[in-house]
Amino acid sequence: MKTKTFPHGIHPPERKELTSEKSLEFFPPPEKVVIPLHQHFGNPAEPLVKKGEEVFLGQKIGEATSLFSASVHASVSGKVLSVDGHNHPLGKPVLSVTLANDGEDRFHPALSGTEDPLSLDPDQIRQKVKEAGIVGLGGAAFPTAVKITPPKDKPIDTVIINGCECEPILTADYRLMMEHPDEILLGAELVRIATGADRILVGIEDNKKEAFGLLQQKAASYSAEVLLVKTKYPQGAEKNLIYALLGREVPRGGLPFDVGVVVQNVGTAKAVWDAAKTGKPLYERALTVSGNGIKEPKNLNVRLGTPFQSVIDFCGGLTEDVNMIIMGGPMMGLSQWVLDVPVIKGTSGILAWASAKPITEFACIRCGRCVEHCPMGLMPTQLMKYVKYEQLSDAENWGALDCVECGSCQYSCPANIPLVHWIRLGKNQIMSQKRKKSA
């Protein structure tokens, strides 16, 4: 079979063998969880509980009060210890609900499933997804309810299920595909119904042939088509995957809606199915704990709000020389400075390793490798210079806002210039200028 792909991109070391054959393990809920009310793209949720209150597992404790937001649920049953600011993996402290686990896992009695979710109509599916607080589990944590509500003038014909997992080291999505293929395909079918699409395409990188075989075998009964894509980073980036599978280009500044596509990660599809079938809100997720700084790398199902420290302890702890902790993958993940931050909806992995001494930065020699590898067709070195010398309008014209921050440029830069950092800074400055202008 011919594997589909997109132009440019890079081939970083994969390092998936550390965990790829390890099944998803159940992580026993810790004694205390800290659930931030802001775990997603958009506005924070409003707290619904007070200190001292008793909550059930799956009870809504934060309400999404605006469109771009997602509700937050209790991941254990027990007592509210506090509603207060707490360290957050994104860096700034966030209003969070701390729960003492009573160890009973009493499921909220009001939450109920549906006998046959496939008979639900689009509005009912969207409602279930919204109530369950589901967000994109690939890492960006965009509210799924918004994503499966296409505007009336933008008809959707294709649902793409993203099983690329192009980030090195991470294997949680692979394990989900191996262990829950039916739920993923059923969830995809619900997304298809909700968006009114005609077909489902599942894209899987060719370094996960087993998952591809398994899903392909199952797909026949779910009217989905499973396609193999080349193992190349960032194959799983939304716009690149759409191009690889359909040859369609999402217009600059546009969304997949604009080309009739909705993309969902495999974990999100499963969460959609679980929510519709059993009424289970998004209070746990699959993640990979790995890197050579973790003594026993694992794939785990972890309750949201579990501190990184507990997860790492469960995996045998850190090796002596660890000096880097990353939430997410090595290409786009966020480095952490403390371990008391909780697992959130966007935590696709917890990685640890010993990084070498700080790398020396050299001057840009205009080798053009960043341009050669940029999957978006940008000139990162030029953008970096525009931002550095405060030529923001040039930076914008040359596509700073089109940057998806995948890191391909910086990975291939022989001068070790923090290109992504510069471009991100430029994006922030351009956006704040725009806000000032419109205000």
Place this chain on the structure above:
Amino acid sequence: MSEKAFVIQSSPHFQDKDSVPKIMFTVVIALLPAIGASVYFFRLRAVGLYFSCVVASLVTEALFLWIRKKPFHSLWDGSAVLTGLLLAMTLPPTLSLELAVIGSVVAVSIGKQVFGGLGYNIFNPALVGRAFLQTAFPVAMTKWLPPATLVVDTATYATPLGNLKFQDAVLQGTLTPLKQLLWGNTGGCIGETSAFALLLGALLLLTKKTIDWRIPTGIFLALSAFTGIFWLASPDKYASPLFHILAGGLMIGAFYMATDMVTSPIYSKATWIYALGVGIMIGLVRLFGGFAEGVMYSILFMNTFVPLLNRTFRPRILGEWRKTA
């Protein structure tokens, strides 16, 4: 919670192993066959030129880093060594070592450091040094010597291109044989004569993707097309394109000078324009200019366009212009 201090950095957290010093030293390694050939053909004169150019380049670089209060690690990025080597390779074997030192100082200081150091210069530093010597000491820069392996009359000896231009070699039938040009058993600047040795190193650079294949390709194409037209029209007056490719500084220029990353365009479309421009310019100078050789000025000339080319051409951004419904 944790007493450990973790490193905080912006993503990505993986980094390719290649680096600026590695690139520079790959080019140095690629130059070794040609350096070997030049030492074989020009003996101690070549050794002296290499030594004085490299040392003078490094000293100048160090001096400037010190004056500009810049970190000394960039002394070891390999660029100064490379500038010294490349300059030496483009000098005639008769040149006195003092002049070689002056050329190196100019190359590193005016060619590179005054612009802000590596990465900021507009012109190829080695060629700036050479252009300075050519202008300031024109006589010394055109005194040729046959290689030690060739027994000829040294008094009237000319380079293959000089012979072609000023002694009507095609009409006289005294054109240097191609085989001699290929191996380098002929007069010229010390590092440019052996096309074979230069090709050997270029092969390494091309396979390691250290240089952009479009640049030599574009230069060869443009020069062949340009000289080819005249050769086909009157082969009794003009030399063949193959002669032009093998003679003079074309090989070293196309593979090692014009390909300098800093002074060549970033994006492939602009690179083609640049390379074709260099090739046509060389043809123009060689056939109709006042000099026998035009590689140096052609590259310097096209270098001036690089900032403009970089600002004019950029790749199409994904999703730009074309909209699919």
